[in-house]
Amino acid sequence: MMTIQYLINTPISTNQFIDILCRSTLGERRPIDDHECMEGMVNNSNLLVTAWDGDKLVGVARSMTDFHYACYLSDLAVDRDYQRQGIGKQLQILTRQQLGKHCKLILIAAPAANAYYQQLGYAAIPRCWVLDAGQALEPS
16 A cells, blocks of 8 residues: 655656646646746745655645635646545645635636535635736726
């Protein structure tokens, strides 16, 4: 039986991040071919929880947060070969443990993951709005 070790804010390289995204299917929805963008994503996150099987990165929860009111869980990725073992849930639990008592955990789910987050107790909020990169704000 494998033992998964979880670490808080242990740095990972951009290449490790890209690799785990690819091994989790999340790479399909991230700009993995833009190394500068991916490097910025890793370097500018202020909460990173990782899961390791020995020296192999098998899961990551990457967030931006003020630690008191809002935490945006931008990436939750678990290696396909390690899914359905509770690693994703544990990454979320550990992320939540780093946050203050009033802090909300916020994420945008991939369409196929809606049922997963609902069963964990997340509420679906239809008020999320997204302005794509390069899209100008319309004058009011």
